[in-house]
Amino acid sequence: MTRDDLKRDVWQAIDRRRDEIIALGEQIRRHPELGFKEFKTSRIVEDTLAKLGLSPRSGLALTGVRADLAGRAGDGPTFALLGELDALVVAGHPDADPATGAAHACGHNAQIAGLLGAAMGLIDARAAAHLAGRLVFFAVPAEEYGDIEWRVSQARAGKLEFLGGKPELLRLGHFDDVDLAMMIHTTARPEDGKAGVPGSNNGCIVKTVRYVGRAAHAGGAPWMGVNALYAAQIALAAINAIRETFRDEDTIRVHPIITHGGSQVNVIPGDVRLETYVRGRSVEAILDANVKVDRALRAGALALGATVEIETLPGYMPMHCDATMAAHFKQTMTRLVGEEHYRQIGHRTGSTDMGDLSQVMPVLHPYIGGARGSGHGADFEIADTALAYVAPAKALAAMAIDMLADGAAGAREVVGARPPMTREHYLSFQRGIARREVYEA
Ligand SMILES: [Zn+2]
């Protein structure tokens, strides 16, 4: 059987499950959960994979679910298809969970629908008989790097070390036997077309910052206080001032928020907290910008005579997409949506923990459309359920065939090149980022 014949059978099987795949995507959209807390969503994944006859393992890095499907046409590499489980807090999103504020404003619900749809099609069409090596269906937690105070508390309690899902799964060894991986992210950007592959993405490091001043009566005796909010404001202004020193080609992004700005209005703020990322195109550029951001943060404390505690946490590594995998994906999407709707996307300035995987194995992180509004915005919504939920299922399944059919010739070609880092080097690099500084003016 040729790869094209096998794809046709699998796509027909996916078409027969079309309503079920769309219903899964919509069900998850209506029950958004934050990273490392995706218990209901991971239960849906586990139940669906078990119904297909697979033996899913759950609770990986708290909420991840993994099921393996062995190819029956010989040995070969292990190829993981991923879907991200988490939502994020977006004020004013109409689907937001009233208790947590979580909303699927990044379209990860479509990733899970696509992942499960791919498993359905491949299993219904008995594709494993024609595949070598092994396929992994892996629903992964916590791609969005937020809710940081809670995650830090989980880390202190020994339940996490890294605060993102894929780094934590890497640490725990759940990718040790995986040779290459891909996922498909939904896009709402018209310029991405119906499908496209970015060349690369920014990486980031993450900072939590606390200014400690001295509380005092804001009306009666403000001179007794040390205003931690003003210290933070000066730091934010200093960060804005250093932006002109960032080189365009480094695509630095620094975007701090105040997470706690004071206790009540008649008290001079004695405790103010910030969070920020420092993003950039290369590790060197990120570390260089980070030195400047730290200097700006200290400046606020210096001006007011406050203390600043700067906690720097490992974030996500820059991502590079594998060109051979991208070429296969383009062929598939040309068949599914037409070549005129396919885009080669350049460098993206967001960050993803798929970047971490890309340091240790070949990965592909393409986009498929079907959403509208702005990503992470209150107006983000799924507009075309067939494109958002069903097309990714077909594309993932086709990539499984392209990589693992014909004795896994496709995957063998991809895994031939040595990745930038070994897994041990990756873990020690990320651990080396973690640092805590207390600067007293
Ligand atoms: Zn996102």
Ligand SMILES: [Zn+2]
């Ligand atoms: Zn996302």
